[in-house]
Amino acid sequence: NAGVTQTPKFRILKIGQSMTLQCAQDMNHNYMYWYRQDPGMGLKLIYYSVGAGITDKGEVPNGYNVSRSTTEDFPLRLELAAPSQTSVYFCASSYTAVYEQYFGPGTRLTVT
Amino acid sequence: GQQLNQSPQSMFIQEGEDVSMNCTSSSIFNTWLWYKQDPGEGPVLLIALYKAGELTSNGRLTAQFGITRKDSFLNISASIPSDVGIYFCAGQESGSRLTFGEGTQLTVNP
Numbered sequence: 001n002a003g004v005t006q007t008p009k010f011r012i013l014k015i016g017q018s019m020t021l022q023c024a025q026d027m028n029h030n031y032m033y034w035y036r037q038d039p040g041m042g043l044k045l046i047y048y049s050v051g052a053g054i055t056d057k058g059e060v061p062n063g064y065n066v067s068r069s070t071t072e073d074f075p076l077r078l079e080l081a082a083p084s085q086t087s088v089y090f091c092a093s094s095y096t097a098v099y100e101q102y103f104g105p106g107t108r109l110t111v112t
Numbered sequence: 113g114q115q116l117n118q119s120p121q122s123m124f125i126q127e128g129e130d131v132s133m134n135c136t137s138s139s140i141f142n143t144w145l146w147y148k149q150d151p152g153e154g155p156v157l158l159i160a161l162y163k164a165g166e167l168t169s170n171g172r173l174t175a176q177f178g179i180t181r182k183d184s185f186l187n188i189s190a191s192i193p194s195d196v197g198i199y200f201c202a203g204q205e206s207g208s209r210l211t212f213g214e215g216t217q218l219t220v221n222p
Binding site for chain 2: 004035041042043048058090092097100101102103104105106
């Protein structure tokens with residue numbers, strides 16, 4: 001199993017540009033999550049999904065959108081990039097809501 | 113929302129020393145998880161705890177689910193240079209999402 005994979009690994013955006021961060025898992029997990037990690041800080045939940053077709057907001061959803069058309073994929077969309085969105089983005093998955101979460105390697109995004 | 117306080121924020125130790133860190137919560141948790149994050153990588157699960165009082169080991173790592181269900185502890189014995197990284201606790205209330213602590217940055221001097 002590849003586990004949780006994320007692309008791209010690094011990206012630099014100009015203010016106002018848009019992009020999609022890709023996330024895929026091959027563990028047949030129902031739950032998937034997007035977090036952001038600012039320097040020296042913990043993880044903040046952006047959005048999560050409990051299954052295909054179902055998504056919900058986390059702690060810091062503003063400026064982001066998600067979709068979950070399949071069990072495997074959970075892309076995160078930034079429509080109008082802002083410098084405040086400069087961060088490291090982690091995707092994670094788990095079998096159930098109370099089970100351990102497994103993380104991808106992260107996407108380092110800089111907005112200038 | 114839930115508050116998790118993780119301490120210490122950072123630790124500088126000599127190789128071979130033992131390490132202790134802890135997390136406390138303002139809420140009662142049903143699950144405690146401990147993760148390690150190496151530089152430039154995603155967090156990796158170390159230990160999962162599901163019962164109050166539970167004590168679980170993973171090699172030189174030992175974690176405990178506090179009796180009050182509002183705290184958890186992680187101990188690392190005989191530290192080695194590859195223990196360097198950021199250690200995160202995470203806790204989950206019943207029916208709620210996982211909340212992460214701010215992390216403990218561990219530096220091990222050879």
